[in-house]
């Protein structure tokens with residue numbers, strides 16, 4: 164048979180569009196239950212089941228040594244795909260704040276220190292932006308006080324160990340950093356991220372609304388188009 168295009172059922176060299184398919188399961192290389200929830204919601208309509216590293220034994224912690232979201236997504240996906248032998252989707256994401264020169268960026272999860280939680284990271288963000296500073300100007304529009312333009316960025320990598328290749332994508336969403344947290348939904352920096360188009364914080368959106376406009380939702384749409 165001709166080299167390169169050989170493909171029979173049962174071959175380990177699946178076509179890319181078979182990696183994520185209705186009735187199939189995709190492993191997300193994450194311990195972040197907030198991410199898993201959002202992927203589960205997004206994959207539900209196309210009949211794909213989602214699992215993560217909280218439900219997978221024997222995967223050691225993966226150090227995020229990259230300096231870009233794309234590098235970190237690739238290294239998480241590749242490592243877990245090689246260890247498990249199955250295709251793996253990884254998400255590396257974070258918040259880039261203009262007034263902080265793009266920080267915390269790839270360090271978003273460890274902004275307040277290694278192992279810091281969302282609460283400490285949000286507090287650190289507000290303190291770096293001087294949110295405690297006296298504020299006298301009333302917002303004429305009745306809109307909440309914001310401190311800087313910002314964006315969430317999400318890089319995705321879907322790594323297939325059968326072919327040692329990956330499909331990648333990136334998505335963003337623009338917003339403003341709130342001076343005070345609002346909302347209970349979502350995770351991470353969502354309570355401090357104002358979405359002008361909705362007139363609500365990211366943590367005040369329903370899961371469907373968030374997936375429709377978020378960096379993760381946008382990256383996933385693009386990834387699925389590439390498969």
Ligand SMILES: O=c1nc[nH]c2c1ncn2[C@H]1C[C@H](O)[C@@H](COP(=O)(O)OP(=O)(O)OP(=O)(O)O)O1
Nearest residue numbers: 193194195254255256257258271272350351352353
């Ligand atoms: O939609 C989001 N809404 C709010 N905050 C978000 C979002 N997306 C990422 N973020 C923040 C959370 C964390 O501070 C960092 C991700 O860091 P990142 O290393 O990609 O994830 P992680 O360490 O929580 O889990 P894991 O590496 O196991 O996937 O950006």
Ligand SMILES: [Mg+2]
Nearest residue numbers: 195227255272
């Ligand atoms: Mg991480």
